[in-house]
Amino acid sequence: xxxxxxxxxxxxxxxxxxxxxxxxxxxxxxxxxxxxxxxxxxxxxxxxxxxxxxxxxxxxxxxxxxxxxxxxxxxxxxxxxxxxxxxxxxxxxxxxxxxxxxxxxxxxxxxxxxxxxxxxxxxxxxxxxxxxxxxxxxxxxxxxxxxxxxxxxxxxxxxxxxxxxxxxxxxxxxxxxxxxxxxxxxxxxxxxxxxxxxxxxxxxxxxxxxxxxxxxxxxxxxxxxxxxxxxxxxxxxxxxxxxxxxxxxxxxxxxxxxxxxxx
Amino acid sequence: xxxxxxxxxxxxxxxxxxxxxxxxxxxxxxxxxxxxxxxxxxxxxxxxxxxxxxxxxxxxxxxxxxxxxxxxxxxxxxxxxxxxxxxxxxxxxxxxxxxxxxxxxxxxxxxxxxxxxxxxxxxxxxxxxxxxxxxxxxxxxxxxxxxxxxxxxxxxxxxxxxxxxxxxxxxxxxxxxxxxxxxxxxxxxxxxxxxxxxxxxxxxxxxxxxxxxxxxxxxxxxxxxxxxxxxxxxxxxxxxxxxxxxxxxxxxxxxxxxxxxxxxxxxxxxx
Numbered sequence: 001x002x003x004x005x006x007x008x009x010x011x012x013x014x015x016x017x018x019x020x021x022x023x024x025x026x027x028x029x030x031x032x033x034x035x036x037x038x039x040x041x042x043x044x045x046x047x048x049x050x051x052x053x054x055x056x057x058x059x060x061x062x063x064x065x066x067x068x069x070x071x072x073x074x075x076x077x078x079x080x081x082x083x084x085x086x087x088x089x090x091x092x093x094x095x096x097x098x099x100x101x102x103x104x105x106x107x108x109x110x111x112x113x114x115x116x117x118x119x120x121x122x123x124x125x126x127x128x129x130x131x132x133x134x135x136x137x138x139x140x141x142x143x144x145x146x147x148x149x150x151x152x153x154x155x156x157x158x159x160x161x162x163x164x165x166x167x168x169x170x171x172x173x174x175x176x177x178x179x180x181x182x183x184x185x186x187x188x189x190x191x192x193x194x195x196x197x198x199x200x201x202x203x204x205x206x207x208x209x210x211x212x213x214x215x216x217x218x219x220x221x222x223x224x225x226x227x228x229x230x231x232x233x234x235x236x237x238x239x240x241x242x243x244x245x246x247x248x249x250x251x252x253x254x255x256x257x258x259x260x261x262x263x
Numbered sequence: 264x265x266x267x268x269x270x271x272x273x274x275x276x277x278x279x280x281x282x283x284x285x286x287x288x289x290x291x292x293x294x295x296x297x298x299x300x301x302x303x304x305x306x307x308x309x310x311x312x313x314x315x316x317x318x319x320x321x322x323x324x325x326x327x328x329x330x331x332x333x334x335x336x337x338x339x340x341x342x343x344x345x346x347x348x349x350x351x352x353x354x355x356x357x358x359x360x361x362x363x364x365x366x367x368x369x370x371x372x373x374x375x376x377x378x379x380x381x382x383x384x385x386x387x388x389x390x391x392x393x394x395x396x397x398x399x400x401x402x403x404x405x406x407x408x409x410x411x412x413x414x415x416x417x418x419x420x421x422x423x424x425x426x427x428x429x430x431x432x433x434x435x436x437x438x439x440x441x442x443x444x445x446x447x448x449x450x451x452x453x454x455x456x457x458x459x460x461x462x463x464x465x466x467x468x469x470x471x472x473x474x475x476x477x478x479x480x481x482x483x484x485x486x487x488x489x490x491x492x493x494x495x496x497x498x499x500x501x502x503x504x505x506x507x508x509x510x511x512x513x514x515x516x517x518x519x520x521x522x523x524x525x526x527x528x529x530x531x532x533x534x
Contacts, residue, residue: 058429058433060429078432079432079433081435083433084433084434085429085430085433087426087429087430089426091424091426091427091429091430093427093444093445093448094527094528095448095452095527096527097527104431104434104444105434105435107440107444108431108434108435108436108437108440108444109435136526136527137527138527138528138529149430152430152434153433153434156434156435
């Protein structure tokens with residue numbers, strides 16, 4: 001079997017922030033690759049720089065050192081066109097209806113109206129948002145808004161998806177539902193995903209690989225392969241022995257970082 | 264719920280009738296019997312409802328050179344024009360300065376200085392430049408509305424959520440598309456919130472302009488000043504009532520427009 005090609009290559013990536021008069025390391029030099037169709041989760045204690053790494057991969061902030069190469073192109077300044085991004089924060093446009101939010105990326109890309117409408121309709125059906133096409137975000141629950149944000153990113157068919165704790169603000173029940181939906185959507189298109197979270201069970205449920213970070217300055221502590229079979233049932237998987245084994249193994253490594261005092 | 268609204272309305276009518284009745288009665292009885300001129304409340308200063316109604320009918324009739332409707336129309340016209348021009352220029356200026364740090368820093372002292380100038384102090388100068396007509400009143404209303412809208416839009420353009428811009432960029436938006444689909448709608452939300460105060464202030468500007476604008480400027484402000492000259496409280500009251508009615512209608516109209524434009528906001532969602 002030929003090894004799948006590398007889509008995102010992170011080389012000696014580091015970031016420092018100025019805090020008053022001194023430089024603070026947010027991310028110590030880290031290097032790792034993400035391959036085609038791979039679902040990678042980055043977990044670590046809060047403040048370890050995992051979101052900062054994602055922001056740098058998306059071109060939102062410039063690295064202090066090292067480089068990021070996406071499909072052979074160095075990321076500088078602007079987000080690479082084949083990349084979609086889902087924020088933790090609610091970034092649905094409040095003045096647009098559900099339908100027009102999802103259509104946003106298609107409008108930007110000048111997709112003709114007929115095709116746009118068809119793709120939006122399909123996305124709304126996939127997300128189970130029928131009946132809410134003309135609703136404004138203010139009338140929706142947090143889970144539904146995040147569903148809209150997710151479909152808005154997916155409707156333009158990004159090959160690479162960066163997700164920054166997208167379900168972090170949701171309750172456990174809603175979160176589990178969205179895990180299930182995300183997995184079935186991912187199963188269909190097999191995007192290359194980097195998913196940042198501090199929730200280990202979420203990472204194990206979703207990912208093929210888990211990169212555990214140390215506390216600040218973030219360094220890679222360990223790189224795990226999640227060996228759970230796919231397709232996964234987000235509820236039942238938690239009852240399996242394999243899941244427990246993976247969990248306790250990674251939890252041990254993560255726990256060391258959580259216990260140590262943050263400087 | 265409906266009963267409750269009816270009850271509130273009944274109280275409102277009751278208060279109006281009571282005030283009018285007391286006004287009519289207290290300005291009609293003598294405080295000291297038979298002494299001429301010593302009323303409980305002297306109608307010379309505040310007139311009486313019956314006298315006001317009489318003058319109102321008279322001022323509507325073709326016997327006067329400038330009917331009350333013509334004056335009201337002149338006031339409304341200048342207010343609407345000042346309001347519209349003020350909003351559009353204030354919006355554009357707020358948007359441009361709000362998105363350019365450099366320009367905002369350069370213009371800041373001038374804007375603060377001009378805005379802290381009492382606008383009434385400008386009335387003679389504006390009249391000198393634009394004459395005694397409609398234009399001077401419009402310019403005056405504009406000079407107030409412009410700054411209200413400008414500051415609101417400026418604030419709105421500055422506080423555009425950076426993550427909304429980022430998400431637009433990830434969805435493939437060009438700089439132009441980010442302007443039209445993120446920045447303008449965000450800023451507009453703030454602009455719309457300034458519409459209600461703007462219309463009231465536009466009316467203030469126009470009436471002040473009419474105070475010194477003279478007959479060629481016309482308007483209800485002119486009627487008020489003319490009544491001061493003839494010590495005619497009844498005419499003044501007529502002008503005030505019509506002004507009040509205009510103010511209410513305009514404010515309610517703007518409220519409707521605002522609720523429609525901002526219907527996506529949580530506070531307009533209920534109902």
